[in-house]
Amino acid sequence: MMQSRSNGGATGSAPLDAEELRRMDGWWRAANYLNVGQIYLMHNPLLREPLSADHVKPRLLGHWGTSPGLNLIYVHMNRLIRKYDLDAIYMAGPGHGGPALIANVWLEGSYTDIYPHVTRDAAGMLTLFRQFSTPGGVPSHVSVPTPGSIHEGGELGYVLVHAFGAVMDNPDLLVTAVVGDGESETGPLAGSWKSIDFIDPGRDGAVLPILHLNGYKIAGPTVWGRRSDADLEQFFRGQGYDPVFVEGDQPAQVHQDFAAASEAAICKIRAIQQAARSHSRPDDLRWPMIVLRTPKGWTGPRIVDGVTVEGTFRAHQVPVAEVKTNPEHLRILEEWMRSYRPEELFDENGALRADYAALSPDGLRRMGSNPHANGGLLRKPLDLPDYRDYAIAFSARAAERTGSTAVLGRYLRDIYRNNPDNFRLFCPDETNSNRLGAVFEVSDRCLATQILPQDDHVSHGGRVMEVLSEHCCHGWLEGYTLTGRHGLFASYEAFAMIIDSMAMQHAKWIEHARRLPWRADIPSFNYLLTSTCWRNDHNGFSHQGPGFIDTVIHRKPLVARVYLPPDANCLLSVANHCFRSVNYLNLMVIDKQPQLQWLTMEEADAHCRLGAGIWPQYSREPDKPDVVLACAGDIPTQEIVAAAWLLRRHAPQVKVRVVNVVDLMRLCPPDRHPHGMSMEDFTAIFTESAPVLFAFHGYPGVVHDLLHGRAWHDRFHVRGYLEEGTTTTPFDMVVQNEMSRLHLCLDVTRYLPHLFADTALADYCETMLARHQTHIREAFDDLPEIRDWVWSDDRVPASG
Known part of the structure; x- marks a missing residue:
């Protein structure tokens, strides 16, 4: 006893x-x-x-x-x-x-x-x-x-x-x-x-x-x-x-x-x-x-x-x-x-x-009837500033580099200001690292214990949640959204796999709750993954892992949403949509490093509403293309557009259509996902016969999985992350994973041999790949023509 x-x-x-x-x-x-x-x-x-x-x-x-x-x-x-x-x-x-x-x-x-x-x-x-x-x-x-x-x-x-x-x-x-x-x-x-x-x-x-x-x-x-x-x-x-x-x-x-x-x-x-x-x-x-x-x-x-x-x-x-x-x-x-x-x-x-x-207890004081346990009843929409006010404006297309997540950080700052008790950022000690530090202009990091004079933006009243535990950050945000409030979980991409099972269980909760009419809609769970697998300036192979995309796409179609905005304006448009939504897992993936900006705000809005579309401004004679160069993700977009640019200069006889996919679920057949494109829309973008070279942010098998059930999906040739890398230069990452603009151009020569009577383009690409390997080992940096490349419409033959 x-x-x-x-x-x-x-x-x-x-x-x-x-x-x-x-x-x-x-x-x-x-x-x-x-x-x-x-x-x-x-x-x-x-x-x-x-x-x-x-x-x-x-x-x-x-x-x-x-x-x-x-x-x-x-x-x-x-x-x-x-x-x-x-x-x-x-x-x-x-x-x-x-x-x-x-x-x-x-x-x-x-x-x-x-x-x-x-x-x-x-x-x-x-x-x-x-x-x-x-x-x-x-x-x-x-x-x-x-x-x-x-x-x-x-x-x-x-x-x-x-x-x-x-x-x-x-x-x-x-x-x-x-x-x-x-x-x-x-x-x-x-x-x-x-x-x-x-x-x-x-x-x-x-x-x-x-x-x-x-x-x-x-x-x-x-x-x-x-x-x-x-x-x-x-x-x-x-x-x-x-x-x-x-x-x-x-x-x-x-x-x-x-x-x-x-x-x-x-x-x-x-x-x-x-x-x-x-x-x-x-x-x-x-x-x-x-x-x-x-x-x-x-x-x-x-x-x-x-x-x-x-x-x-x-x-x-x-x-x-x-x-x-x-x-x-x-x-x-x-x-x-x-x-x-x-x-x-x-x-x-x-x-x-x-x-x-x-x-x-009586009424709503009963624990089974308390509205906090059905948090959608308490949900208040966010007071969102106009995201277009934060847009990147440019006079020359894709000519300057800007950190897209830093732009989002300014938007988040003002969401914090407008919603002092209804929005929080949860980030495992990475807020500044992921270039979201503008939020500290209006709120500190939270810490309830001792504050030291040398601390940076730390206070008892802070509402930016940083702790070096993905489990804690994810779980806190689950509790926050389940009781009706809104937030964002931001993390290094590779570390998102730590909370793989948590995301899976939360998706199950949302999906099951949507079957119950008495369960009120709750704010979506919003992810921002940055410090992605394509850049390892301070880290190495351990920090490369785009597998969280795989986790989300295999959740119930009723719940799963994956967005790969290619630039700041698209990121703003997507984030605004995610913060207004309910009952989803919204995954946004984009790197924190300065990057070329492709679309005006007006173009970005139109593109994100469609989820996928042709980019005529980066194409050559796209109405009847010989090849479709498609991309999903910021670095894949850079390499696809750069490949289109190289083809303009070295193979002007090739008609190229550039396609960008920002809403990954658009690739699915409509009977597999509510965002899936109709067959008519799908063929209007990808054609019925042209080969499609697809550069993808994550593992190539993801795209093939999403395309399952599509007619002619065997025309898609996907390049993506191949589990190759180390601490190296930005361009060397895409070279090691065979997704570089040079590899893509070589693919074009292989899939369209009838358009290449000589081997000039192939020789150029092979020569550049060899130069790259020598240069990065001597200069510890990428070739200047790679590192400093920007878009231009000229077609002057390349040097070297």
Whole structure:
């Protein structure tokens, strides 16, 4: 038997009088009963007749082990919400506790409000049981159909970052974030504790982390489950928390101890916030948290088939597995369910008795009905400045180089200014590096701890979020958008792969939410990837990796959007569109280095509205082309246009059409993606017969994948990133990956041999490639005619 104990002044205290304790324990038992029923029963929901094998589901799915602890926390949060009028939501890191959250929102009535057919009576209880983990029903995790949830249980390791993102710029919100001890072993969760250093109590809400230790994962013990309270206290105090420990297996004492600990935590949070909001911020800012130790599968079967179940890994999923075929197991299940005394909890109609139901908060204060858990209800459109005011103007086309992301940074600066509590940039220590530093003209970097005189744009009130963790930045923005606000995740391109699974899970959330009419539209999740694979001025091969494009294009077409703006004006037009959109993953990829600017603002707008189109200003006799030179991405655009320019000078007999694709999904057939071009539009751009040489920002297979299902797709010859590179010159990167203007021209001579009676162009290209290799090893820089190349309409033969 686990000894009940607590610290923090809870031991021996009894904040609950006998009647409140009785009622809270009754709610807890009712939730536990509903958990078991969801896993096991398809008939006889209230056990008003002896349990038989026919009452049991043929397939037993779900997880019991973590649920009793989750239920305990839920009923105690209900008490505090009522007592202090809290605006609170609940996030369950142990996503396997799906039946726990479903049980509680059904008990409080939120579930029936959204799903009226699941009534609050015996018939509704049976529906609740039958739908759980069954075809056409609901998943076993805390998931999108669960009222009150903005955190999918399949995302193991992210409950804290989602919770902290939710409270940013949300001063009245409290998030109870339950961390499972298995989840606590993940890398992202270990880094998430530092989120406390980015919360401003004067402006933000608060997170109450509750580390729920029950000792086991699916099969083995947990690391922190075996650590002493002293060890854990040292760790959490070092992270900036003031931990309180509650432990036990005797329900009455655990209720009292947890009531004392949780109420003390709420009072401390309020004191911190009140002090900060009255300009008397405490020097030693330590936020409360609770470590709750209870047995795994608490209140479930103690012994099954002669082995211990409660308090062991065997309680993780289905503690009694052979109920339909083993009479002893059936007896254990019935005894287990009757131990909760359902006849005391539910009235003759099967509804929760009124004295227990009165524990629920009212209306929108119920955690299953809180609008923050359906953040689209709170969404306000951004107050966006006119993006055209930031346009790059030029007198000569593609003759000067400008950093496109620096232009976007000025646009973001004014979005910050116009939206002081509705927009944030999340960037892993790369804001200045990615040339977005203009935002620091209106907001600092956020840090809640010590600020030093030599720090650059760092303050407690800063709202630019920088931490060297892609997991934290992505998770914060998820929580921020899921509660109705807007933002941008900016990162080095190669490091986006770190959050590959997070993007996949968030896409699943959005896609599933769009099937539910009660889920309101949320702001899109916007990515900007820069410091791309084609430039490695300070880095090397490790910083090359365009694979995040592959991640996004394989998400549901309803959700996935990929944009490759070739210049600043296109980037502005695309970003404006993304910031106005809802329910998408919007991926924008463009490098931060100074680059040639191709289109006027008017041209860029028209081009981005189409998503793909012919660039006649860079083509030669494009109406009936011999070859189509297509591109997607800034460096591919540079090389394609430069190849077209070389063909003008060295092979004026070749009719060249230049095509640029900014919306990558336009390449898909329309039956595969809503942005896919019709066949008529596709052939109007790419023709029916001309070879298409396609220079692409990422892996060549992506383009072939997108073109699958298109007629004549075998005419497309794609060059892209081949996993070649090092710290080298810009042009050498495209040479090493065989996507240079010279390689493209050589391709033209191969695919159109009938237009090249001599080998002059091929010889020129081979000579230039050889000169390039010699020059960069002697001068450590690209050839001047490559490095300084700009567009011109002259056709004077090239030297050398």
